[in-house]
Amino acid sequence: MENAEPARRFVPRLEAFLVRLGHIVLPLLALCAWACAASRPASTSSSPETPVRPPTAAVPVEEAAPVLTPPGLRLPPSVRPVRQTVTLELDPRRESFSGTTDIEIALPQATSEVWLHGEALSVRDAAFIVAGSRVRTSTLPIGDLLVFLPREPVGPGTVTLRVAFTGRALAREGSGIYREEDAGRWYTMTQFQPLAARRAFPCFDEPSFKIPWRLTLRVREEDGAYANAPVEAETHGPDGWKTVRFQTTPPLPSYLVAFAVGPFQSVDAGVAGHHRVPVRMLVPHGRTAEAAWAAQSTPRLLERLEAWFGTPYPYAKLDVLALPGTQGGAMEHPGLITFGAPLMLGPVEGDSLWRQRYFAQTQAHELAHQWFGNLVTPAWWDDLWLNESFADWLAYKAMTQWKPEWRGDVRRVEARGDALVEDRLVSARSIRQPIEAPGDIHAAFDGITYNKGAAVLAMFESWVGPDAFQEGVRRYLDAHARGTATTADFFDALSSATGKDVASAFSSFLDQPGVPRVAMALECPKDAPPRLALEQRRYLPLGSPGAHDVPMRWQVPVCVRYAVKGREGRACTLLSEPTGTLELEGATACPDWVHPNVEGRGYYHAVLRGDALERLTRHGGKGLSVAERRVLLDDAQALVASGDLAVARALALASRLMRPEDPDLVMGAAALVASVRDDFVPRTSMANHARFVQSLFGAQARRLGLLPRPDEGDDLRMLRPRLVWMVTQAGEDAHLRAEARKLALRWLEDRRSLPMDSAHAVLGAAAAGGDAALHLRLLEALRTTTERRERDLLLTALGGFHDAALARASLALLLVPEVDAREALPILFRQLEALPTRAVAFDFLREHFEALRERLPRDIAPWLLSTGGFFCDAEHRKQFASFFEPHASAFEGGERILAQTLERVDLCIAQREALRPGLERFLRRY
Structure with missing residues (x-):
């Protein structure tokens, strides 16, 4: 899944650039990345410590009502599904839907209660089928669980649970089964990751329960129906409805089941890969011409990934479906990858190059998931990195092979920089974190999992060697194909292929948060080769609540590049202790310069002591790659924030390392200046x-x-x-x-x-x-256009006015019934980002918080808790905390979002006070 994180994320787009400037998500390209946080359903599951006694009516009257103890976060592992059949009747024009499901369940012993996931579903009938006989069964909903109580114990052995139910497909949502209107036509789609399949049908909604699925959809004659597997049969009735039955899928966890219904149109993209898999683009009615770039790029990327994995694409078809409406991001469902339409579809003329590259990067990520995550699925959400980190890391490889001129190595370094900024927070999570509550699952879809995980993979790939690393990945996939796996399984495969015990070094980055700060001092003794004295500790910025004396240690692969009289060399070591030494054995004399991080592969901030930084940049970093220059610029941002580098030296460094003829270096310098x-x-x-x-x-x-x-x-x-x-x-x-x-x-x-x-x-x-006249022209244009891209442009521009009265007029659009609050959200974030309008936007947010919360989907509303991160003063911090602390617990993961927001403000305040004197002296010369 391509996740917003909130930028991040990992792709060369303007939003990510602005995050690197020190700001929160600001979608100036209006690619609707708001839904990249794509699955934050509110959980209402009961506490596992609380026994529940169902009302007497929930069980046959002649039986005593049992005392039930709901399972905790996970269902009992001893009761397992074998396969599931689902039939749904869906009309995108209606909110309600109905369905039936048969679930084959393996029971190790006779049981009187079976727990499944089911949220916001009304069960009309339920029964266990045992040896052809129907066992009358009662059902009790408890939070997001359903407990099925047979009249008599069932099992041991395999039984079938048959359930008839109804549910709701909400409009303007982004998870579960939801609906969107586009150009007067209605569509129904799904987004189940991570915990929303339970809102579509009763199921075992955990990744370890990986089973075959057989889906049947009853839909109106004029609507198309699409799902993971190819269509097996289609029958038409006299009532204007048809029944579409799909082939049985390979084993899938519930979160990867997907379907869509509506007047979609198809664009044939040919066949691809070893098995000549048919590839189609499915788009909202009337938009086939806009899928040209998606149809052109998808088969090429699939073939490159097949070659890297050494195994064919593992599914029978590849449909790529553009979700109508403002939905953003993408999701890797086998056979039915979904994208937000603004990202997947572009105008026939004048398309955005940013959009095209962003789509290709994201598509490479989703296609990599067909092996990482789909073919082999993590057994539980604590190993989500085995999905997302790998998909990000491999996407850069695929993009570089396909389009080397796009500089995938620089894009990788940019994403690494985004991760380093997020990871400097003491409240940052680790890549692999214990999952103790639903909020922990939602929190795992962040820049730490995506960007940091990919950067750590790139570092260890470089340490063990690309060929050996590739062999380890292939062994891992071969051993666990069609099943589930864990981090330990991956370590076993990688250690076997490389001959190195990678577990302890790798785990030092997976299982603890934070960034190593590696200080390097060049020493040139007369009687020994030149060497670097190394020292590691956790990087902490000014104002951090973390203590520098708290011991944290990593096993850091450190690789440097150096030059002696024009001849270059390279040296590497694994820094496992607080201090160490790296001998530059190939150096015949004291090096002219040393670069501390070859090609930006290392996940650490480097501090060059003495005059080493001056020597390295004296001639503009001559001989350094663009990626290596960008690493120096990223490190300069971080070292200014920690007080290790004077702001004047950092700003001078931007000028030294920038080359006007190289756009990537211009933007790297701009990011440093804007930080x-x-x-x-x-x-x-x-x-x-x-x-x-x-x-x-x-x-x-x-x-x-x-x-x-x-x-x-x-x-x-x-x-x-x-x-x-x-x-x-x-x-x-x-x-x-x-x-x-x-x-x-x-x-x-x-x-x-x-x-x-x-x-x-x-x-x-x-x-x-802009003035009032321009503002009025933009408002008039917004009222008269329904074209999504034009509306994105207009709304983003309306958020950019600095006049307070015009800013308030723009904010009012968030409450206008004719305006979708999701599409207008950039107005709020743009105004919070800009110093002249920040207070106006914050006042509006406080005044209309409840109205905004109700107008936004449950997946997006928690983002309101991050808005305070733009502030940099104690008074607004106090106001923000006072207003939002009572609301945080009402959002899934809200306490964590609020804590990180307040920490960002504290860091900003501390840095402002520390940097202002030096910055003022520096600016006097201009």
């Missing part, structure tokens, strides 16, 4: 700060302009929205703002006048200095 938040800059120095930004980026932004040129490369087209944002926002460039206003007004008259990437840059720049 010094506006909150850190004294009011008297704001003009100086703007001039400093202009000195670095202004001339290039004006040369690049707001419109693409016919001979312009893709990299410059992708750089434009980032650079324009930097120069018009932080640099307050009046010339570009004025030009943006002219182009914005032209776009309002003719939507074809700007390609998508330029339109984002133009409207955002125009809004920053």
